[in-house]
Amino acid sequence: MTLFNNLLCPLDQEVLVHEGRSMHCPNGHVYDIAKSGYINLLPVQKKHSKDPGDSKEMVSSRKQFLDSGIYDPIITGLHSFLFNGQNESAVLDAGCGDGYYLSKLIEENNRQSAQSQSIRNFESVGIDISKWAITAASKRSKNVSWIVGSNANIPVSDCQFDAVLCAFGFPVFSEFHRVLKSSGQLILVESGENHLLELRELLYPSIKEYRQTHMNGIDGFDLANEEKVTFKFHLGSQDEIAHLLSMTPHMHKAPYEGRQKVQELKQLSLTADVVIRSFIKS
Numbered sequence: 084m085t086l087f088n089n090l091l092c093p094l095d096q097e098v099l100v101h102e103g104r105s106m107h108c109p110n111g112h113v114y115d116i117a118k119s120g121y122i123n124l125l126p127v128q129k130k131h132s133k134d135p136g137d138s139k140e141m142v143s144s145r146k147q148f149l150d151s152g153i154y155d156p157i158i159t160g161l162h163s164f165l166f167n168g169q170n171e172s173a174v175l176d177a178g179c180g181d182g183y184y185l186s187k188l189i190e191e192n193n194r195q196s197a198q199s200q201s202i203r204n205f206e207s208v209g210i211d212i213s214k215w216a217i218t219a220a221s222k223r224s225k226n227v228s229w230i231v232g233s234n235a236n237i238p239v240s241d242c243q244f245d246a247v248l249c250a251f252g253f254p255v256f257s258e259f260h261r262v263l264k265s266s267g268q269l270i271l272v273e274s275g276e277n278h279l280l281e282l283r284e285l286l287y288p289s290i291k292e293y294r295q296t297h298m299n300g301i302d303g304f305d306l307a308n309e310e311k312v313t314f315k316f317h318l319g320s321q322d323e324i325a326h327l328l329s330m331t332p333h334m335h336k337a338p339y340e341g342r343q344k345v346q347e348l349k350q351l352s353l354t355a356d357v358v359i360r361s362f363i364k365s
């Protein structure tokens with residue numbers, strides 16, 4: 084079990100002290116560490132709903148889809164963004180879901196370190212508002228500090244990370260800026276113009292015009308690098324198609340008729356089109 088050193092109490096922002104199976108702040112707020120090693124730093128007072136974030140079913144669908152390895156090409160792209168020449172890196176995955184990206188990045192880092200015979204230390208923290216996501220994540224890797232918490236109030240001291248990753252997530256740029264070290268990088272993974280186009284064509288009567296996000300920049304950050312990762316993949320069963328649909332926002336946004344069409348398919352060939360952009364804290 085790994086727990087990051089500079090975690091803050093979500094109620095009074097004091098540094099938490101680790102003792103046995105819990106963490107506590109000087110004012111007596113205590114947070115238990117779950118059996119699988121994660122810590123819940125989202126107290127009831129800070130929740131806007133009873134079960135915030137992705138549901139148990141969505142997390143399970145995402146996990147089954149990602150476990151197929153279909154999105155692995157995104158990892159190779161991400162790894163080169165994260166370790167551009169650095170030997171040490173502290174990384175936060177903000178909205179980490181079931182922990183696929185961080186666990187895969189650790190594997191990729193170990194593989195590349197072994198090949199080049201130079202050890203690159205990689206300290207990582209994954210935060211998600213969904214307790215289901217963090218429960219699943221904590222089973223993927225014991226080498227990550229997994230935290231139930233919100234991007235809107237990241238329970239970590241200022242200037243701790245070399246990189247903040249936000250993949251298909253809910254970015255809160257002021258918080259990302261606060262927890263990044265000076266000149267640290269924010270890495271955004273977002274859908275490109277043709278991402279899952281074949282699925283969207285089935286779901287919607289017409290496809291919305293694509294608009295690149297953050298065209299006018301992000302306050303406190305400078306765009307440094309951009310890479311597109313595009314590949315085709317095939318889903319050969321209704322179960323696989325259902326898992327993909329359930330992990331996308333289309334599950335709730337698409338009209339009933341479109342979802343019915345997709346629920347009748349036995350196979351589907353698709354395009355993954357992902358944009359990875361890095362921004363440097365200015």
Ligand SMILES: C[S@@+](CC[C@H](N)C(=O)[O-])C[C@H]1O[C@@H](n2cnc3c(N)ncnc32)[C@H](O)[C@@H]1O
Nearest residue numbers: 136137178179180211212213233234250251253
């Ligand atoms: C589309 S999923 C992406 C998960 C993961 N990054 C991936 O690509 O597999 C978005 C995730 O953001 C989480 N989330 C939503 N609001 C959040 C918030 N305010 N703070 C942290 N996580 C949040 C959801 O629970 C969900 O796991």
